[in-house]
Amino acid sequence: xxxRFVRGSELLDQIHTGGGARLxxxxxxxxxxxxxxxxxxxxxxxxxxxxxxxxDRQIATVAALAAMGTAQPQLVAxxxxxxxxxxxxxxxxxxxIQMALYGGFPAAMNAVDAARQAFVAFDGQDDSAPLGS
Amino acid sequence: xxxRFVRGSELLDQIHTGGGARLxxxxxxxxxxxxxxxxxxxxxxxxxxxxxxxxDRQIATVAALAAMGTAQPQLVAxxxxxxxxxxxxxxxxxxxIQMALYGGFPAAMNAVDAARQAFVAFDGQDDSAPLGS
Amino acid sequence: xxxRFVRGSELLDQIHTGGGARLxxxxxxxxxxxxxxxxxxxxxxxxxxxxxxxxDRQIATVAALAAMGTAQPQLVAxxxxxxxxxxxxxxxxxxxIQMALYGGFPAAMNAVDAARQAFVAFDGQDDSAPLGS
Amino acid sequence: xxxRFVRGSELLDQIHTGGGARLxxxxxxxxxxxxxxxxxxxxxxxxxxxxxxxxDRQIATVAALAAMGTAQPQLVAxxxxxxxxxxxxxxxxxxxIQMALYGGFPAAMNAVDAARQAFVAFDGQDDSAPLGS
Amino acid sequence: xxxRFVRGSELLDQIHTGGGARLxxxxxxxxxxxxxxxxxxxxxxxxxxxxxxxxDRQIATVAALAAMGTAQPQLVAxxxxxxxxxxxxxxxxxxxIQMALYGGFPAAMNAVDAARQAFVAFDGQDDSAPLGS
Amino acid sequence: xxxRFVRGSELLDQIHTGGGARLxxxxxxxxxxxxxxxxxxxxxxxxxxxxxxxxDRQIATVAALAAMGTAQPQLVAxxxxxxxxxxxxxxxxxxxIQMALYGGFPAAMNAVDAARQAFVAFDGQDDSAPLGS
Numbered sequence: 150x151x152x153r154f155v156r157g158s159e160l161l162d163q164i165h166t167g168g169g170a171r172l173x174x175x176x177x178x179x180x181x182x183x184x185x186x187x188x189x190x191x192x193x194x195x196x197x198x199x200x201x202x203x204x205d206r207q208i209a210t211v212a213a214l215a216a217m218g219t220a221q222p223q224l225v226a227x228x229x230x231x232x233x234x235x236x237x238x239x240x241x242x243x244x245x246i247q248m249a250l251y252g253g254f255p256a257a258m259n260a261v262d263a264a265r266q267a268f269v270a271f272d273g274q275d276d277s278a279p280l281g282s
Numbered sequence: 283x284x285x286r287f288v289r290g291s292e293l294l295d296q297i298h299t300g301g302g303a304r305l306x307x308x309x310x311x312x313x314x315x316x317x318x319x320x321x322x323x324x325x326x327x328x329x330x331x332x333x334x335x336x337x338d339r340q341i342a343t344v345a346a347l348a349a350m351g352t353a354q355p356q357l358v359a360x361x362x363x364x365x366x367x368x369x370x371x372x373x374x375x376x377x378x379i380q381m382a383l384y385g386g387f388p389a390a391m392n393a394v395d396a397a398r399q400a401f402v403a404f405d406g407q408d409d410s411a412p413l414g415s
Numbered sequence: 416x417x418x419r420f421v422r423g424s425e426l427l428d429q430i431h432t433g434g435g436a437r438l439x440x441x442x443x444x445x446x447x448x449x450x451x452x453x454x455x456x457x458x459x460x461x462x463x464x465x466x467x468x469x470x471d472r473q474i475a476t477v478a479a480l481a482a483m484g485t486a487q488p489q490l491v492a493x494x495x496x497x498x499x500x501x502x503x504x505x506x507x508x509x510x511x512i513q514m515a516l517y518g519g520f521p522a523a524m525n526a527v528d529a530a531r532q533a534f535v536a537f538d539g540q541d542d543s544a545p546l547g548s
Numbered sequence: 549x550x551x552r553f554v555r556g557s558e559l560l561d562q563i564h565t566g567g568g569a570r571l572x573x574x575x576x577x578x579x580x581x582x583x584x585x586x587x588x589x590x591x592x593x594x595x596x597x598x599x600x601x602x603x604d605r606q607i608a609t610v611a612a613l614a615a616m617g618t619a620q621p622q623l624v625a626x627x628x629x630x631x632x633x634x635x636x637x638x639x640x641x642x643x644x645i646q647m648a649l650y651g652g653f654p655a656a657m658n659a660v661d662a663a664r665q666a667f668v669a670f671d672g673q674d675d676s677a678p679l680g681s
Numbered sequence: 682x683x684x685r686f687v688r689g690s691e692l693l694d695q696i697h698t699g700g701g702a703r704l705x706x707x708x709x710x711x712x713x714x715x716x717x718x719x720x721x722x723x724x725x726x727x728x729x730x731x732x733x734x735x736x737d738r739q740i741a742t743v744a745a746l747a748a749m750g751t752a753q754p755q756l757v758a759x760x761x762x763x764x765x766x767x768x769x770x771x772x773x774x775x776x777x778i779q780m781a782l783y784g785g786f787p788a789a790m791n792a793v794d795a796a797r798q799a800f801v802a803f804d805g806q807d808d809s810a811p812l813g814s
Numbered sequence: 815x816x817x818r819f820v821r822g823s824e825l826l827d828q829i830h831t832g833g834g835a836r837l838x839x840x841x842x843x844x845x846x847x848x849x850x851x852x853x854x855x856x857x858x859x860x861x862x863x864x865x866x867x868x869x870d871r872q873i874a875t876v877a878a879l880a881a882m883g884t885a886q887p888q889l890v891a892x893x894x895x896x897x898x899x900x901x902x903x904x905x906x907x908x909x910x911i912q913m914a915l916y917g918g919f920p921a922a923m924n925a926v927d928a929a930r931q932a933f934v935a936f937d938g939q940d941d942s943a944p945l946g947s
Contacts, residue, residue: 179800180774180793182863187786190855191383198847201376205341209377212342213349213384216652218485219750220384220787238445243334244342246449250324251346251353253615253650254453255486261446268445312667313641313660315464320653323456331448349785351884352617353654371844379848384785386748387852388885394845401844457649467642474604475611475643479650482612482918484751486650508712509600510608516590517612517619519881519916520719521752527712534711578933579907579926581730586919589722597714618883619920723915733908737873741909744874745881745916752916775866776874782856783878783885 154185157193163203164196164230207231208244215245215260216252224260228267238268287318290326296336297329297363340364341377348378348393349385357393361400371401420451423459429469430462430496473497478510481526482518490526494533504534553584556592562602563595563629606630611643614659615651623659627666637667686717689725695735696728696762739763740776747777747792748784756792760799770800819850822858828868829861829895872896877909880925881917889925893932903933 158169165171169188176184196206211231214224228241241264249257291302298304302321309317329339344364347357361374374397382390424435431437435454442450462472477497480490494507507530515523557568564570568587575583595605610630613623627640640663648656690701697703701720708716728738743763746756760773773796781789823834830836834853841849861871876896879889893906906929914922 176790176793179770179797180777183774183778183781183786183789183793186778186781186855186859187790190851190859191786194851194855195380195383198376198379200372201380205338205373205377206380208338208341209345209380210384212346213381214787216346217349217384220785220791223787223790239333240338242446242449243331244338245446246331246452247328247334247339247342248346249449249452249652250328251343251350251652251654253486253648253652254449254457255480255489255650257449258442258453258489259486261442261449265445309657309660312637312664313644316641316645316648316653316656316660319456319460319645319648320657323452323460324653327452327456347654353652353658356654356657375845375848379845379851382785382848382851384787386781386783386785386885387848387856388783388879388888390848391841391852391888392885394841394848398844461646461649464642464645466638467646471604471607471639471643472646474607475646476650478608478612479615479647483615483650504711505599506604508715509597510604511712512597512715512718513594513600513605513608514612515715515718515918516594517609517616517918517920519752519914519918520715520723521746521755521916523715524708524719524755525752527708527715531711575923575926578903578930579910582907582911582914582919582922582926585722585726585911585914586923589718589726590919593718593722613920619918619924622920622923727912727915730908730911732904733912737870737905737909738912740870740873741877741912742916745877745913748878749881749916771865772870775863776870778863779860779866779871779874780878782860783875783882 151189151193153189153193155193156197157188157191160192160197160203161188164207164233165226166233168226168230203234204231204236207234207236208240211236211241212244212248215248215263216256218252218256218259221259221263224263225267225270228264229271232267232271238264241267284322284326286322286326288326289330290321290324293325293330293336294321297340297366298359299366301359301363336367337364337369340367340369341373344369344374345377345381348381348396349389351385351389351392354392354396357396358400358403361397362404365400365404371397374400417455417459419455419459421459422463423454423457426458426463427454430473430499431492432499434492434496469500470497470502473500473502474506474510477502477507478514481511481514481529482522484518484522484525487525487529490529491533491536494530495537498533498537504530507533550588550592552588552592554592555596556587556590559591559596559602560587563606563632564625565632567625567629602633603630603635606633606635607639607643610635610640611647614644614647614662615655617651617655617658620658620662623662624666624669627663628670631666631670637663640666683721683725685721685725687725688729689720689723692724692729692735693720696739696765697758698765700758700762735766736763736768739766739768740772743768743773744776744780747780747795748788750784750788750791753791753795756795757799757802760796761803764799764803770796773799816854816858818854818858820858821862822853822856825857825862825868826853829872829898830891831898833891833895868899869896869901872899872901873905873909876901876906877913880910880913880928881921883917883921883924886924886928889928890932890935893929894936897932897936903929906932 161169173184207230210227214220245257245260294302306317340363343360347353378390378393427435439450473496476493480486480493511523511526560568572583606629609626613619644656644659693701705716739762742759746752777789777792826834838849872895875892879885910922910925
C-alpha cells in the first residue's frame with residue numbers, strides 16, 4: 150500500500166466515511182487498479198493538495214458533474230461529499246441552478262434528481278453506495 | 283431597462299468592470315436579446331441570488347467550463363471574473379488540475395491555456411474582451 | 416406570480432396539458448426556484464417569443480436533445496410536446512435519424528427509445544410525467 | 549459515381565451551391581471516402597428522404613450543432629444552408645437563443661459568432677468555404 | 682435487400698452472432714430505417730472496409746464510447762463485440778482505465794459497469810440484447 | 815524526480831521524441847504540476863502498463879479524442895504518436911471515418927483536419943509542438 154494510497158484513503162474518509170474501502174470493493178472484481186488509481190491519484194495526489202480548501206474542491210466537482218450531465222452516480226456521491234465538508238443543501242441547489250446557465254436546464258433538472266438522492270442518503274447516514282471519483 | 287437588467291449589470295461589474303456594457307455591445311448587431319437575457323437572467327436572476335457567495339459561484343463556473351471543454355472564450359472571461367472576486371491564481375490552477383479527473387487531461391491542458399490568457403488580461407487591466415456568460 | 420410565469424405556464428400548457436403545474440410540483444421539494452425559472456425564463460421569455468413557430472421550436476429542441484444524448488427524460492417530454500404542436504410521428508423519426516449524422520448512431524438509437532416512450536404516453540393521454548425544460 | 553452520390557450532390561446544391569464539389573475537394577487529399585460518405589449517406593440517403601421538409605431539416609441541424617458546441621465550422625455552413633432553404637436570419641437567431649436553454653449560454657454565444665460569419669458569407673455570395681456535413 | 686445490407690449483416694454476425702437480426706427487430710416498430718442504415722452504412726460500408734482489422738475497430742469503438750459516456754447500452758454491446766473478435770478482458774479493462782485520462786474518471790467507472798455486464802453476457806452466451814451500432 | 819516520472823518520460827519519448835521535455839516546458843510557467851501529473855500518472859502509470867500494446871493504446875486515444883471533438887491540439891499530437899508507434903496513415907483515416915458513426919460527421923471532419931496537421935508534422939520531423947496528454 151503506497152503512501153499515496155494511505156493519504157488518498159484518509160482524504161476520502163473525510164468526504165465519505167468508509168468511501169475508500171467501498172470504492173476498492175466495488176472495483177475489486179474486474180478493475181481493481183482503477184479503484185486504486187482513483188484513491189492514489191485522484192484523492193492522494195489531487196484532492197489532498199494544500200492549495201484549495203476541500204469545501205471549494207467539492208463545489209468545483211459538483212458544478213462540473215452537474216454541467217457535464219454524464220456522471221449521475223458520481224454526482225450523487227460528490228453531493229454527499231460536499232455536504233460532509235460543510236457545503237449546505239441550499240448552497241448545493243444554488244450551484245445546480247447556476248449550472249443551468251452552462252450545461253442547460255435539462256442538466257440542472259437531472260442534477261436536482263441527484264441532489265434529492267444525495268440529501269436522503271446523507272440524512273439517513275446511508276453510506277452504502279460506492280463513492281464516485 | 284428592467285430592474286433585473288440593472289441588477290445584473292451591477293453584479294457583472296463586480297466581476298468584470300464594464301463587462302455588461304461590452305457584452306451588450308458584442309451582441310448588439312445580430313442578437314441583442316441574447317445579451318440582454320444573459321444580463322437579466324444569468325446575472326440579474328441567478329448570480330445575484332443571496333444563497334451563495336460570488337467567490338463560490340466563480341469557482342463553480344470555472345470548474346464547469348474547464349470540464350466541459352466547449353467554451354474557451356467564456357472560460358477565459360470567467361477566470362478573470364474569479365480573480366476579480368478574490369479567487370487566487372494558484373487556486374484557479376488547483377481547480378483546473380482537479381478538473382483533469384472529471385473532464386480529462388486534454389480539457390485541463392486547454393483550461394491552462396485559458397488561464398494563461400486570463401492572467402495576462404487581469405494583470406494588464408486589459409478589459410477589452412467581452413465577458414462570457 | 417409574475418406576468419412571465421403566467422405567460423410561460425400558458426405556453427407550456429399548449430405543449431403539454433398541465434405541464435407547468437407538474438413541473439412546479441416536481442421541483443417543489445428542494446428546488447422550486449429552478450421550476451419557476453424554467454417556466455418564467457424558458458417558456459415565458461424564450462419559447463413565447465413571436466419570431467419562431469412553436470412547431471419549429473419543438474423540432475429544434477428534439478434535435479438538440481437527441482444529438483446531445485444527455486437528457487433522456489427531457490427528450491421524452493419534448494417529443495410529446497412536438498406531437499402536441501403538430502409535428503407528426505414520422506417527422507420525429509426523421510429528425511432522430513438525421514441526428515445520427517451529428518450526434519452519432521448510439522445517440523439516435525437512444526432517441527428512438529425516447530420516442531417509443533413518448534409515442535405511447537401521447538397516445539394514452541398519459542400526462543403523468545413532469546415536462547422537462 | 550453511385551446513384552446515391554448523384555442524389556446527394558443535387559440535394560447539397562440546393563443547400564449550398566457547389567457545396568458537393570467543394571466538400572469532395574476539401575477531403576480529396578487524405579480522406580476522400582469521408583467526403584463521399586457525407587454526400588452519399590448524409591445527403592443522398594438521409595437529407596433526401598421525403599418525410600421532412602428541407603427547411604425543417606436545417607432547423608434541426610442548426611439547433612443540434614449550436615447546442616453541442618463542438619462543430620463550429622459545420623455550424624457556420626449549416627446556418628448558410630438554412631438561409632438558402634428559407635429560414636430567415638431572425639429565425640436563426642431565435643433557434644440559437646433557444647439553444648441557450650439546452651446547451652447553455654456559452655454555446656449560444658459561440659453560435660451567434662457562427663451566425664455572424666454565416667450571414668456575411670450568405671449576403672456576399674461567398675461560397676468558398678467547404679460545406680460541413 | 683441491398684448488397685450493402687448483406688455485407689453489413691455478415692460483418693455484424695462476426696461481432697455478435699445474430700446481432701443484425703436482433704437490431705432489425707429492435708428498430709422494426711418505429712424506426713426500421715435507422716436499423717437498416719446502421720447495418721448498411723455502419724457495418725456494410727464502414728466496418729467492412731479492408732484498411733483496419735476488426736480487432737482494431739472494436740478497440741477504437743470501445744474507447745470512444747467509454748470516453749463519451751453517453752452511450753452505455755452501445756458500450757456494453759461493443760465490449761461484447763470486442764471480446765468476440767479477440768480483444769481479451771484484461772485488454773478491455775486497460776482501454777477503459779486509459780480512457781480515464783481523456784473522458785475523466787467517472788466515465789471510466791461507468792465503463793467498468795458496462796464491462797461487467799458485457800463480460801457476464803459474453804460468458805453466458807447471453808445474446809439476447811440488441812447490438813448497438 | 816520520481817521513478818514514475820522517469821518511466822513516463824521514457825514512454826513518452828517512444829511516442830514523441832522529446833515530448834516529455836516539451837510538455838514540462840509548456841506547462842512550466844503556471845501549471846508545472848499538471849505537466850508532471852500527465853507524465854507521472856498518464857504515461858508513467860497508465861500508458862506504461864504491460865497489458866496493452868502501445869499501438870492499441872494510440873488507436874484507443876485517437877478514436878476517443880476524434881469522437882469527443884473537444885481536444886483538437888491533443889488529437890493532433892496523438893495522431894503523431896500513433897504514427898510513431900506503427901499505426902499507418904490509412905489506418906488513422908479508417909479510425910476517423912469510423913468515428914463518424916459515434917461522434918458524428920462534423921467530429922470526423924474536424925479530426926481529418928487534425929490528421930492533416932499531424933501527417934505534415936510527422937513527415938517533416940516537426941517536433942516543435944507540445945505533446946498533449
